[in-house]
Amino acid sequence: MARKPQTRPRKSASQQRSQITVDALIEATARILVREGYDKASTNRIAAVAGVSIGSLYQYFPSKEALVAAVIERHTRQLSDVIQAALARAVASPLEAAIRELIGAAIDAHGIDPKLHCVLAEQVPRVGRLENINAVEKQARLLLRDYLEAHRDEIGITDLDLAAFILVTTVEALTHSAVLHRPDVLTGEKAAEFVDEVTQLVLGYLQTPPRARKPNKVSRAR
Amino acid sequence: MARKPQTRPRKSASQQRSQITVDALIEATARILVREGYDKASTNRIAAVAGVSIGSLYQYFPSKEALVAAVIERHTRQLSDVIQAALARAVASPLEAAIRELIGAAIDAHGIDPKLHCVLAEQVPRVGRLENINAVEKQARLLLRDYLEAHRDEIGITDLDLAAFILVTTVEALTHSAVLHRPDVLTGEKAAEFVDEVTQLVLGYLQTPPRARKPNKVSRAR
DNA sequence: ATGGAATGTGAGCGATAGCTTATATTCTTG
DNA sequence: CAAGAATATAAGCTATCGCTCACATTCCAT
Numbered sequence: 218m219a220r221k222p223q224t225r226p227r228k229s230a231s232q233q234r235s236q237i238t239v240d241a242l243i244e245a246t247a248r249i250l251v252r253e254g255y256d257k258a259s260t261n262r263i264a265a266v267a268g269v270s271i272g273s274l275y276q277y278f279p280s281k282e283a284l285v286a287a288v289i290e291r292h293t294r295q296l297s298d299v300i301q302a303a304l305a306r307a308v309a310s311p312l313e314a315a316i317r318e319l320i321g322a323a324i325d326a327h328g329i330d331p332k333l334h335c336v337l338a339e340q341v342p343r344v345g346r347l348e349n350i351n352a353v354e355k356q357a358r359l360l361l362r363d364y365l366e367a368h369r370d371e372i373g374i375t376d377l378d379l380a381a382f383i384l385v386t387t388v389e390a391l392t393h394s395a396v397l398h399r400p401d402v403l404t405g406e407k408a409a410e411f412v413d414e415v416t417q418l419v420l421g422y423l424q425t426p427p428r429a430r431k432p433n434k435v436s437r438a439r
Numbered sequence: 440m441a442r443k444p445q446t447r448p449r450k451s452a453s454q455q456r457s458q459i460t461v462d463a464l465i466e467a468t469a470r471i472l473v474r475e476g477y478d479k480a481s482t483n484r485i486a487a488v489a490g491v492s493i494g495s496l497y498q499y500f501p502s503k504e505a506l507v508a509a510v511i512e513r514h515t516r517q518l519s520d521v522i523q524a525a526l527a528r529a530v531a532s533p534l535e536a537a538i539r540e541l542i543g544a545a546i547d548a549h550g551i552d553p554k555l556h557c558v559l560a561e562q563v564p565r566v567g568r569l570e571n572i573n574a575v576e577k578q579a580r581l582l583l584r585d586y587l588e589a590h591r592d593e594i595g596i597t598d599l600d601l602a603a604f605i606l607v608t609t610v611e612a613l614t615h616s617a618v619l620h621r622p623d624v625l626t627g628e629k630a631a632e633f634v635d636e637v638t639q640l641v642l643g644y645l646q647t648p649p650r651a652r653k654p655n656k657v658s659r660a661r
Numbered sequence: 662a663t664g665g666a667a668t669g670t671g672a673g674c675g676a677t678a679g680c681t682t683a684t685a686t687t688c689t690t691g
Numbered sequence: 692c693a694a695g696a697a698t699a700t701a702a703g704c705t706a707t708c709g710c711t712c713a714c715a716t717t718c719c720a721t
Contacts, residue, residue, distance in 0.1 A: 254566055260709060270670045340564040342477055390612030414605060421643030482679060492700045
């Protein structure tokens, strides 16, 4: 009897039953991404692992892309919670404590589901709906900028936007790369050393006296 | 049924004619990657764009993966040349000049073929032969470590390996991210400001007095 | 209890992927 | 030139992909 626009999947699941199906599909997608990689994550395989028929899959997700996007969104929300909580805690803290909070949060965030994080970062093509994977960073940048603005008198930086960009990019890259390529520096007592080093890096930058500007010409335009 | 490559393709081309074919294939692969993205880069399409038959393609490249790997290798070699030249120039320079050299080299390197660089970084799955995309960073890390060791007395860092890791990761992430998400900061006079800022970041870190260690406990293991 | 809405099913379609192979053409070398 | 080695061609094979559709089952309000 269904001769309506079949191309459009149902937007929301009203019954509890369907919510279970949706969850199973997202979970299965995540599992396959982690265990077998992006290109092994075919829709048929996802449906099979979820214990659901392909037909049902396409009732709730209009495309494979939408499925992966859902996984990304779920993961992103988890990360975001950690980051926001830390930044909220840091608002009232002095500079160094706030920075340590930020770095700790970045490390914790990368610990949520490292394998999934890697797959999302390394294998998922950033095209179409999947291109805004970096939403978390963007949000962190804005929050950090606010913090820097509130503590303007403690730091020697004028371009706060640029500073926020530099710091968020740096801290994220360092923790990310540590998780990926140097897991040793995040285990045991080495973790504290790592945090110390990164804190020094950030703190040294922020506390640079404002007059430390040199009209050098090294960059070559192209 | 996943069949292994049974037919070994010819390793080296003896005639000049075949070298042209190989070059055309690599070039076509790069062009398609840039203009249409990774998953549009089918072997049939690559062969067509190269003006070569698929049969010839498989004479020289055992798989699509091998083709992409060749593109990566070519790009990597170009980057590597820029980085190594800069680091060679920097060996004899004092700290700040050397750092500016390094940062300038990173920016220049990212300017070689930014579109291709982005595609390789964002869309190419890091599996199989394609997982050592980061060979350049590894090499840069070693070279920088040597430099730091030679200038040990000018800096306040003890763990030179960790420092090299941090610096290379940071500079690469910043230039990479700037190219990708903030191309504005690399144009015109802003470029100089960007170099200044990153230089401050790096310099402030390296020149931190050695006693600036705090036995803090912020990191949370999981 | 019953009818319609919500949900679930899976065979199978069309497209395209990576790749093989039989054959044709060009080069090199005696 | 002859002949074999090197190189080039493209039709087409097999596999798999994302996805549809006709239908079955379950839920819920009446």
